[in-house]
Structure formats: structure tokens, C-alpha cells
Amino acid sequence: MTVVVGGDFICALVRRGHARHGDALALVEMLDEDLVTSPLALADVDRAVANRVGADGQQAVWRDFERGAYAVRWWADALKETLTIARRHPETGLTRASLVALAGRVNTRRIATFDEQFRTLTTPDGEAFVVLPADR
Amino acid sequence: MLKKTSIYLDEELDQALARRAAEEGITKAEFIRRTLAAAVQRPKRPRPEAVGFADRRRAS
Secondary structure, three states: OEEEEOHHHHHHHHEOOOOOHHHHHHHHHHOOOEEEEOHHHHHHHHHHHHHHOOHHHHHHHHHHHHHOOOEEOOOOOHHHHHHHHHHHOOOOHHHHHHHHHHHHHOOOOEEEOOOHHHHOOEOOOOOEOEEEOOOO | OOOOOOOOOOHHHHHHHHHHHHHHOOOHHHHHHHHHHHHHHOOOOOOOOOOOEOOOOOOO
16 A cells, blocks of 8 residues: 655654654654655755755755665656646646645545645545545 | 465456556566565565764854
């Protein structure tokens, strides 16, 4: 089984000063599933951690991706599917849309995020997301 | 030697498996075998270690 991970969730895990750090940590310690995200979300994490934490945190995140703690998925039609979702929901933006497309690709409804906008989005199959850790 | 196993699938999942198998140019049965083999052989995911870093101090 796979859980899609939002960049905001990874940032909350990295930054101990983040208001939801404890929630993120508790979820990660409980989950055994693969954690997968999109390249767009990874770029957001990289920029946010570099700005808020600095180079040591940034490089720790790079190591986590390198060692497989998180997977990054992108495929031949990923951009096309992402753009279709983003056009259908103009307020969503490409990063969120890429995570919706990814959920369809890996056939999961489960997403780790504190982003409430995923309450208003559905998977490409039209199902509501199970938003973690809130819906645990 | 292959052992026959029957499972029930949602129609949507069945169709998705057929699509993915076609993309890979293999039969649906082979796609399911490869997917299951990867799932049971894959090593456990490492835990994230980039956890609990302090925010950097902002210049005032």
C-alpha cells in the first residue's frame, strides 16, 4: 500500500518548530506503507527547508530521498494529467494537482497532508481523499 | 511451476490492471505476478531521518 505525501507534511516533519510537527512525527512512526510524492512537491520542500532550516536540514531531506524513505514518481503522462486536474480546479495549482494525479497513478486515496484543500478535491476516480493524520 | 489462485477484484481495479499491463506490453496475469513479486521481495522502507530540525535564527 502507498500513501501520497504532501510537501507541507514533510516540512512539518523536518521542522520541530512547526505547529504540526508532533502530529507528523506520530504518523510517520505508525505508517509502514511506501511514502510517495511528486517532483513538484519535492521542489517545494527543498525550497521551504532551505529557507526555514538551512543547508543541514536541506541535505538531510536529500539523503532521505536518496535512501528511499520517500519515493518520487513521475511518468509519461504525468504532466498531461496534472494539467487536466489543475484546469478543472483553477484554485488548486500544479503542485496539489500533481499529487492528485499521483494518487490516481498509485491507486490510493490516502494522503498525508495538513492542507485542508484536499478535503475539497477528489482522486481522479472521484473518491474523497483519506487525509492523514486527521482521518486516522 | 505456477499455482492457480482466484481473487475477487473491483471492476475498476480490474480495468486499471488491464490498462497498465497493456502499457507495459505484457498480459494482465504477468503484470499481477510482477507486481506481487515486487511487493513481497522489496525491502522495508527506511524511516525518514530528516526530522526535528530547529528553524534557523532570523537576523533582526
